[in-house]
Amino acid sequence: MSEIGMDRRRFLTVLGSGSAVAGAGGLGGTAMALGGLFATPRVLGATDRGVLVESKAEYGGFVVEKLTSGRFPYEVDPGVLAPMREVDNVFSRNGWDPARLAELASAENVTARNLVEGEGRLPNQTRLDYALYAAAWRHASMGGSRDYEWDGIGGQVRGAGLDRMGPWNPSELGMSWEEATLATRHAALFLGASLAGVAEMNPLWLYRDIYSPTSENRERTITVHRTEDRFERTDDAWYIPESMNRVVALAFEEDFYGISNSPGRLASAATGNGYSRMAVTSSQVADFIRGLGYRALPAGNGVGLSIPIAIDAGLGQLGRMGLLVTPKYGPRVRLAKVITDMPLVPDSPIDFGVTEFCEACMLCADDCPSESVTKGPQTWEGNSVSNNPGTLKWYTEPEGCYDFNGFSCSNCKRVCPFNKPNNSWLHRMIRGMIEGRLVTADKAMVKLDQASGYGKQTDDTEFWSLDGSQSITAREKM
Numbered sequence: 001m002s003e004i005g006m007d008r009r010r011f012l013t014v015l016g017s018g019s020a021v022a023g024a025g026g027l028g029g030t031a032m033a034l035g036g037l038f039a040t041p042r043v044l045g046a047t048d049r050g051v052l053v054e055s056k057a058e059y060g061g062f063v064v065e066k067l068t069s070g071r072f073p074y075e076v077d078p079g080v081l082a083p084m085r086e087v088d089n090v091f092s093r094n095g096w097d098p099a100r101l102a103e104l105a106s107a108e109n110v111t112a113r114n115l116v117e118g119e120g121r122l123p124n125q126t127r128l129d130y131a132l133y134a135a136a137w138r139h140a141s142m143g144g145s146r147d148y149e150w151d152g153i154g155g156q157v158r159g160a161g162l163d164r165m166g167p168w169n170p171s172e173l174g175m176s177w178e179e180a181t182l183a184t185r186h187a188a189l190f191l192g193a194s195l196a197g198v199a200e201m202n203p204l205w206l207y208r209d210i211y212s213p214t215s216e217n218r219e220r221t222i223t224v225h226r227t228e229d230r231f232e233r234t235d236d237a238w239y240i241p242e243s244m245n246r247v248v249a250l251a252f253e254e255d256f257y258g259i260s261n262s263p264g265r266l267a268s269a270a271t272g273n274g275y276s277r278m279a280v281t282s283s284q285v286a287d288f289i290r291g292l293g294y295r296a297l298p299a300g301n302g303v304g305l306s307i308p309i310a311i312d313a314g315l316g317q318l319g320r321m322g323l324l325v326t327p328k329y330g331p332r333v334r335l336a337k338v339i340t341d342m343p344l345v346p347d348s349p350i351d352f353g354v355t356e357f358c359e360a361c362m363l364c365a366d367d368c369p370s371e372s373v374t375k376g377p378q379t380w381e382g383n384s385v386s387n388n389p390g391t392l393k394w395y396t397e398p399e400g401c402y403d404f405n406g407f408s409c410s411n412c413k414r415v416c417p418f419n420k421p422n423n424s425w426l427h428r429m430i431r432g433m434i435e436g437r438l439v440t441a442d443k444a445m446v447k448l449d450q451a452s453g454y455g456k457q458t459d460d461t462e463f464w465s466l467d468g469s470q471s472i473t474a475r476e477k478m
């Protein structure tokens with residue numbers, strides 16, 4: 001497909017009203033102000049599935065196809081796909097599944113080996129590395145994994161009296177809902193998210209029930225009820241109104257140099273920092289929404305499946321390693337979400353050739369020390385009870401991943417070519433694939449890129465020799 005160029009008006013027409021990025025509302029004062037913050041992606045042309053766009057700020061310079069008319073970059077089997085049970089994910093199973101408990105009981109204490117016996121001097125497991133790791137995880141659970149999910153109204157929201165003002169209508173400020181959606185996205189980025197998008201809340205991605213163990217019953221679950229209006233957590237059930245049919249998907253960039261140290265301890269520090277930011281920012285975004293008079297339920301890994309929610313919200317696609325691959329940061333992100341009844345305008349899902357590229361690229365599978373990433377084709381089901389069947393994808397083995405090296409690995413993220421977005425050959429290849437000039441990804445190019453040294457583990461001494469100005473935002477400078 002050739003570049004045909006497209007002005008903003010045509011862009012809006014192609015996207016219809018379903019894209020908050022485009023903003024189908026008036027382009028008056030507020031929109032123009034917001035336009036400076038969220039520059040409209042450069043439009044390259046229409047496709048039979050949507051529109052091709054390019055944006056350094058949003059997509060790291062990749063060409064991206066925004067899918068319209070209800071299309072998604074994945075296939076599901078509606079006869080098989082069902083809401084997952086939280087009790088079946090590997091984190092929950094670590095608390096009750098006899099096989100997992102036996103595995104964990106026999107697992108080596110890697111902290112004792114790495115830190116204590118090594119007296120804090122082992123390469124990539126030094127006391128300095130561990131201190132950063134401990135600090136990074138500080139706010140990951142905000143005192144308990146459920147604590148930041150059910151904060152009701154929020155102290156400051158109540159304190160300021162915002163809770164007594166009723167639901168906000170953007171027309172009060174002469175704004176459209178598209179502009180209000182942009183404002184919400186701006187708030188999410190202001191509060192610490194690296195990426196934010198909006199999707200309709202697909203109930204298939206919500207957990208059917210919630211893992212809620214007690215000392216007497218390690219397998220205990222409580223049912224999630226979709227209700228007409230009740231929004232409450234009790235000891236025995238969760239009630240989430242069907243009117244909470246929007247979700248703000250949030251992604252948090254993990255430090256490039258921390259992940260580069262994988263499977264060293266600094267990779268777990270990068271991971272932990274992502275988890276802490278998930279907790280803090282999703283809680284704050286929820287309070288922003290509550291302050292506007294709407295219900296909000298923030299969550300990290302809980303409540304539902306973050307990856308398909310993020311895909312629906314246009315943040316990226318699923319990669320071979322089972323993680324979200326974003327155009328801007330590759331798989332080097334952590335995810336959170338805020339479910340709400342605020343009538344935000346959903347973004348369009350995107351396709352930028354990840355599936356086709358992963359079919360040729362095996363780097364994550366080649367470098368996975370626990371062989372948890374498959375080298376085979378996509379399938380409709382996996383081998384683990386922690387895999388939810390019914391989606392055509394690469395299923396990973398979460399048990400092996402969890403057990404490797406004390407859960408401190410990010411090798412698959414480190415080696416992924418999308419991890420470094422200014423890989424110019426990758427940009428050219430993806431663009432060629434999307435525009436139909438290339439039929440398949442070239443494995444030789446992938447190997448050539450690896451031969452250049454990119455993707456290899458970097459030593460923690462390299463990390464500590466940096467002056468800090470390259471942390472988190474380092475990618476912008478690459």
Ligand code: SF4
Nearest residue numbers: 368401409410411412
């Ligand atoms: S994090 Fe490590 S062990 Fe887990 S899938 Fe990725 S490469 Fe494999």
Ligand code: SF4
Nearest residue numbers: 319320358361364416
């Ligand atoms: S490393 Fe290669 S195969 Fe794995 S997710 Fe990244 S692009 Fe896909």
